[in-house]
Amino acid sequence: MDWNYVKSFLAIAETGSLDNASQKLRISTTTVFRHIHALEKETGSRLFDRVRGQYQLTDAGVEMMSPARQIMNSFDTIDAKVSGRDQSPSGLVRITAPTSFSYFLLPDYFARFHVEYPDIQLELMTSNQEFNMTQRYADIAIRVAQNPPEHLVGHEVRALSWGIYGTESDAATDDLSTLFARTFIGACGTLHSHPVFKWLETRCRETKQHQCDDLVAMAHLARAGNGLACLPTDLAIPGLKLLAPLSDIASNKLWVLTHPDLRHIERIKQSMRWISKSLRSEPRLSQAV
Template identity: 75%
Template sequence: MKSFLAIAETGSLEQASQKMRVSSTTVFRHIHALEKETGARLFDRVRGHYQLTEAGADMLQPARQIMNSFDAINHHISGRDISPSGLVRITAPTSFSYFLLPDCFARFRETYPDIQLELLASNQEFNMTQRYADIAIRIASHPPDHLVGREIRTISWAIYGTPDDAATDDLDFLLQQDFIGACGTLRSHPVYQWFEKSHRGEIHQQCDDLIAMAHLARAGNGFACLPTDLAVPGLKRLTLLNDIAPNRLWVLTHPDLRQVERIKLTMRWIANTLKNDPKLSTTERQTA
C-alpha cells in the first residue's frame, strides 16, 4: 500500500523508491502483487510517467485512510518512547543539508551518541503523516496544519559577489552590474520578479537552482540575489535586500511524536543551533 501511494504522489517509480528508501524493483514488485490481488490495473505508464487508472483513482482515498490508521497506531506506540536513543529521520532543504547541518550534527553526536540521525536532503516536501521523516526543517510562510513546531528565525535576502567585486553596498549601483538571473520555476519567486523589474544591467547567465547560482556567482559569473543560507565559502555579501520579505524557517514534527524524547532533544538542538548560527547573521557585511 505504501508503494501504491508513493507512486500515486510522485508519478515515478524511481522517485517512489527514493521516498521509501527501497529499490525500484521492490516497488514494482509491490505494485504487481497489489494489482494481482485486486484484479485490476492501477497505473498506466504514459511517456515514463505513472498515471492512475480509473480503478487506481477509486483506490486512492481508501488507501490513504488505511495508511493513516496504521500511522496513528505507530505514532501512538512510538510516543511512549522516553529513551534518548534510536533513529530520527530529518528532512531538510539541500542548502541546509550541505552548508549548515553537518557541523550541527557533529556536535549533536558528541552529546547524544545513542541517537542516530538520518538526513533526507531534498527540496521536496516529504509526507510526514506516512513517516518518511520524523522532523522537517522547512522554509514556509506558515507550517502545514498537520505538523507542529515553531518558527526558528527569519532568513534575509542579499546581493552576493566575489571578494574582488566592487566594495560598495549601494543598491542602485549594484543593480546596474552583471547578474545571474533566474529561470524555470525559480523565476516565479517574488525576489526574482522584483529583480527583473528593478535590474538595469545585463543578464548573461540564468539558473533554476539556488545552490548552482551561488557557485556561479563565486566563480565570477556575476552578482546574485540569494538568501543568507546560500552564502557558500568564497562569496561576499554586499548589501541586504531589506525590502524583500525574508524567508521563515520552521522546525516541525508530527503531533504524536513531539513528546518522544529523542525527537524533542533533536528538535531543540537543531532549533537552537540554527537560531544562533553566525552564517545566517545579518548584522554586518560578511565574507563566507
Template identity: 45%
Template sequence: MDWNSLKVFLAIVRHGSLSSAATELAVNHSTIFRRLNAFEQEIGGQLFDRKNNHYELTALGHELLVLARNIEESFDSIDRHLVGKDIQPKGVVKLTAPNNIAYRYLPQYIAAFNRRYPEIHIEVLVSNQAFNMSNRQADIAIRATTTPPEHLVGRQVATLNWSVFASSKYQGQLALPKSCDGLAEHNLIGATGNMARLPAFKWQDKHYLDRITTRCDDLTAMSYLAEAGHGLALLPDDQARPELIKLFSIPALPPSKIWLLTHPDLRNVARIKLVMRYLTTCFAKEWAVAT
C-alpha cells in the first residue's frame, strides 16, 4: 500500500472535499480524484459516500481511518525526529500567525531576517485557526491565548492591554470619552461568532449591549469599521495604528497574551531556533512583556 494514497485519504477526511484536500497536498483536483479511485480499487471497497457535495466515510472508511491515523503519527514522528537532527541554518520554516500580526508586523520582521539568513525561507500561513503542528502543517505558531496547548513549547512574547479606539471620522459627533463612564453615550462595535466568547466582548455585552450598532467576528475588520466611523471599538493594543485614536485602556479586562510556539521535537532545529529567537526579540521591542 502506497503511503501517498493514505495521505490523500486522510486529507479528504480532514476537509470533506476533494478540492480542499488538493489544496492541502498542493496537487490539482483531478489528481486527488484519480488517486482516490485507484486506492479504492486497490483495497476493493468504497471509502466515501458523497452527500450534498461533502465526502463522508463509509463503514470501511471508518475502519481504515483508525489504522491510517496510527501510520500517519508514526511517519510524522519519524519526520520530526529527523528534522530535529538538522543543525544547518537553511531550509523552509512554516510560520502561522493571526491576520493583524501577519499584515502589520511580520513583513518588516521577515525582510530584516532574510537579509541576515538568506538561506532560510519563511512561509507565512495567515490564520486564526489552530494548525496541526504534529504533522508539520506549521513549524512555528504565533497565537493570542492565555492557555497554550500543553503538547507545544515556547514562550510568551507580549502582553497586550485592551483599549477603546475611535477615528477622526467618528470624532466630532460627540465628545470622545476619557473613561468607561462615557461609553454609554456612544455607538459601539461589538463581536459576533467565536469572537463574542472572548472576555472583553462578554464584558462589553454585559455593560453596553444597547449601544452596540455593528458586530464583526474579526479584530482587524473591527479596527477598520472604527476607522470608517461606525463607532468606538474595543481592541487589543496591537491593533493601534495612525488612523485610529486610542482613547483609554481598560485595566479590568484580562490582557491578550501573545505566544510563540513550536513542537518539542523541532525546538533545536537550527533554522527554527533562529526564527523563534529573532521573532522573540522583535516582539519584545514592539511591546513590553508584562512580568
C-alpha cells in the first residue's frame, strides 16, 4: 500500500474536504482525489461518502483509521531514525537531465559543485524521458516543458528561446527572407511534429538537404556546414552562431524539480538550489546575435 494514499486518506478524514486536505499536504486536489480512488480500488471498499459538500467516513473508512495511523506512525519512526542523516549536506543525489544539458553544461557544473559540497556525490542519468521520481530512480529532474508533471515540485528557472543558427560563414545577413532561401536541416521522426518545424515547413519547403530526429545531432550537423538549423539556446554549441532570433516561436521553459517527499532533505535542497542558480545565470543559455 502506497503511503501517499494513506496520507491523503488521513488528511481528508481529519479535514473533511479535498481542498483542505490538499492544502495540508501541499499537493493538488486532483492528486488527493487520485490517491483516494486508488486506495478504494486497492481495498475494494468505499471509504468516504460526500454529504453536503463534506467527506464523511463510511463504516469501512472508520475501520481503516486505526491501521492507517499505525502505518503513518511507522513512517514517522523511520523518519526520526534517518532525520539526522537527511539534515546534513552529504550522500548521493541522482539527477536526470536532457542530453543537451548533460553534454554541454552539467560537466562544468559538477566540477564546481564538488568544490563547494565535497560530501555530496552526484549521479547523472542522461535522458529526455521522465524518470519515475516516486520510486527514487532519480532525486532531481532538470526538464524542458511548458508545464511540469503535477506529482513533482520545484520552480521554473528560465525561458529558452529559439533561433536560427549556422556557422560563422553563414552570418552574412540576419534578414529572415534571405535566410529562408538557404539550405536548412529539416526534422523527421517525432521531432517533425514540433511547432517550430511545422512553422519552418511553411517557409522553406524546398531547401532542406538533410533531416534529423534529434536536436543535439542537428546542432552538430549545422556546425559541420550541412545547413542552417532552428534550435533552442541550450543547443547553441561552440562553433554555432545565432543568425536570427525566432521571437514568434514560444520559448521553452526550463524546470528543476523533485518529489514532494524529498524537497526538505538537505542534500537535495542544496543541490537543487545550486543547480537552479547556475542555470539561471548561465550566459550560454542567453541569445546574443
